[in-house]
Every structure is written in C-alpha cells, then in structure tokens.
Amino acid sequence: MQHRKLAFIGAGNMTRSIIAGLVASGYPAGHIMASNRSRPKLDALAAEYGIQVTQSNGDACAFADAVVLSVKPQMMEEVCAALQQDTDLTGKLYISIAAGLPVQRLQQMLGAEYPVVRVMPNTPSLLGLGMSGLYADASVSESDRKYVDAVMAAVGKTLWVTEESGINGVIAAAGSSPAYFFLFLQAMQEESMRMGFSEEDARLLVQQAMLGAAQMVCENPQLMLSELRAQVTSKGGTTAAAIQSFMDDNISGMVSKAMQAAVSRAEEMANSL
Numbered sequence: 001m002q003h004r005k006l007a008f009i010g011a012g013n014m015t016r017s018i019i020a021g022l023v024a025s026g027y028p029a030g031h032i033m034a035s036n037r038s039r040p041k042l043d044a045l046a047a048e049y050g051i052q053v054t055q056s057n058g059d060a061c062a063f064a065d066a067v068v069l070s071v072k073p074q075m076m077e078e079v080c081a082a083l084q085q086d087t088d089l090t091g092k093l094y095i096s097i098a099a100g101l102p103v104q105r106l107q108q109m110l111g112a113e114y115p116v117v118r119v120m121p122n123t124p125s126l127l128g129l130g131m132s133g134l135y136a137d138a139s140v141s142e143s144d145r146k147y148v149d150a151v152m153a154a155v156g157k158t159l160w161v162t163e164e165s166g167i168n169g170v171i172a173a174a175g176s177s178p179a180y181f182f183l184f185l186q187a188m189q190e191e192s193m194r195m196g197f198s199e200e201d202a203r204l205l206v207q208q209a210m211l212g213a214a215q216m217v218c219e220n221p222q223l224m225l226s227e228l229r230a231q232v233t234s235k236g237g238t239t240a241a242a243i244q245s246f247m248d249d250n251i252s253g254m255v256s257k258a259m260q261a262a263v264s265r266a267e268e269m270a271n272s273l
Contacts, residue, residue: 001150002143003031004093007064009057009079010071011036011045014097017126018068021154023049024128035060058086066093066147069106073098073273080109093144095119095151099171100269102164103137115140117148120170121155123178130156133170135163172262180258185210 006022008015011034023029029050035057036042042053054060061067061083071079076098083089094116096106103116110116117140121132132152136145145160152158161167185206192202216228223231233239 001025001027002147003028004065004147005031005063006033006066006068006151007060008032008034008068008070009060009083010034010069011041011053012070013123013126014121015068015070016041016045017128017130017155018121018151019045019049019051021125021128022151023051025154027154033060033063056086057083061087061089061092064092066095066144069094069096069098071098073100073269076101076106076273077109080106080111084111089114093117093140093147095148097121099175100266101273102270103135105270105273113139115144117144118164118167119148119152120167120175121152122175125155128155131174132156132158133167133174134158134160135167136160137164168263168266171266172259176262180255181210 006027008019015034019032019034022032030052032049033052033054034042034045035054037055039055042055045051046053052063054063057079069076069079076096089110089112092114094106094110094114096103096116097119098106099120101109101118103118106116106118107113115136117134117136119132119134121130124130125132130152132155134145134148134152136148149158149160159170161170188206189199189202192205193199197205217225220228229243233243
C-alpha cells in the first residue's frame with residue numbers, strides 16, 4: 001500500500017474509523033493528520049493513534065498528498081472556499097465521503113478540476129466491517145484509484161461503480177441499509193417481548209440469529225441467497241409459515257420501494273447542494 005501523506009478535514013466518527021483501520025494495518029501514523037475546529041476529538045485521535053492534528057484546515061491540506069473531505073455536505077462549500085484562500089490545492093488527490101455531492105460540484109467548490117474520488121462508506125466501517133462504494137472519473141489515475149481502494153479496504157470491502165449515478169445505488173444497498181436491518185431487528189425484538197421474553201433476552205435472540213445468518217451468507221458465496229433461505233424452510237413447517245406471511249405482505253415490493261426512496265432522496269440532495 002502507498003503511504004502518502006494523508007489529511008482528514010473533519011474528525012467525526014468516519015474519520016476515526018478510517019484512521020483506526022489504517023494504523024492497525026501498518027500505515028505510518030506520522031503520515032496522517034486530522035483537522036477539526038475543536039480540540040477534544042483531535043486530542044483523542046492523537047492520544048489513541050499517534051497521528052498529527054491541527055485546528056487549521058489549511059495546514060492539514062498543505063501537509064498532505066491526499067485530502068479526505070469529511071465534513072457535512074452543507075458545510076463543504078464554506079470549507080473548500082476557505083481552503084482556496086489559505087492553501088495551494090494543486091497536485092493533490094481529493095477523497096470525498098460527503099453524501100450527495102457529485103464530482104463536478106466538488107471540483108467547482110475546490111476551484112478547479114482536481115482529481116476527486118467519491119466514496120460512500122457505511123457505519124459498520126466503525127468496526128472494520130464496512131462496505132464502501134467508490135467512483136472516479138477519467139481524471140483520476142490508476143495509481144490514485146489503487147491508493148483510495150487500499151485506504152477504504154482498511155475498514156472493510158470496496159466496490160467501484162463505473163457511472164457516478166451508481167453511488168446512489170450503493171447508498172440504497174449499503175450506505176443506508178444497516179438502518180433497514182436495525183428496524184427489522186427492532187420489530188422482531190418487540191414481538192419477542194410481547195411473547196413474554198425480557199428486553200435483554202429478546203435482543204439476544206434476534207441479534208445472534210442475525211449475526212449467524214450473516215456469517216452463513218459470507219461463508220457460502222457459492223449458494224444463492226434464495227437457496228440459503230430454502231435450506232432452512234422445511235415444507236409445511238414454522239419457517240415456511242413465516243416466509244409465506246412475508247410474501248403475502250409483498251416484502252419484495254416494500255424493499256424495492258424503500259431502496260428507490262433512498263435513491264430519489266440522494267438525487268434530490270445532489271441537485272440542491
């Protein structure tokens with residue numbers, strides 16, 4: 001893996017997770033810098049991972065070969081405008097993890113057609129189990145692509161999309177989907193409690209079942225998901241009755257509608273920022 005000097009503009013949870021993954025994988029802590037307006041998050045990062053920290057975005061950018069733009073989308077224009085005033089932005093690679101901001105819009109905010117890679121990670125990246133979608137246009141070199149892929153591989157799996165619109169599909173399938181699973185688990189826990197289990201026991205039942213099911217999916221890539229489902233659905237049994245209830249309520253249609261709603265919202269955000 002290339003060990004470029006890497007700066008993070010913003011020191012939130014995703015910045016922390018990526019830094020943790022990089023340092024754990026052997027990336028030199030001295031090659032990483034994070035900037036943030038307030039000190040507490042910076043002090044914690046410096047103490048735990050040994051990285052460099054600063055309250056100046058300009059200093060962080062000047063330090064770096066590659067810059068991770070890790071601020072809220074609505075703050076990005078202000079941050080980029082200040083960087084243009086404070087720092088020479090040429091010769092650097094920019095990595096954006098801000099939802100809804102297309103590459104062209106980011107380049108406008110930065111003031112020139114600098115190489116930009118869009119990354120859409122998800123919250124399991126905090127555990128090193130993330131799923132990140134990546135997109136780059138033709139202005140990004142193969143070396144830069146490999147570098148960003150390696151950075152994000154430090155916190156999970158990566159998938160490149162060939163069209164920028166594919167990032168919205170990544171949002172629907174991976175970026176937002178942990179919340180779908182949490183909602184499903186919440187409903188199962190609540191029904192288990194109505195069956196008489198305590199809150200703690202109900203949570204144990206459903207979270208361990210979900211963990212085991214996910215592991216079975218990961219360890220059996222040769223099997224289609226429909227086959228895995230069929231293997232635990234005996235004809236005329238209890239699982240078959242539950243599955244039929246889901247089918248009767250059109251679970252496939254519900255999932256499709258929800259994922260398309262996520263895509264539509266991502267498109268709206270791209271047009272409004």
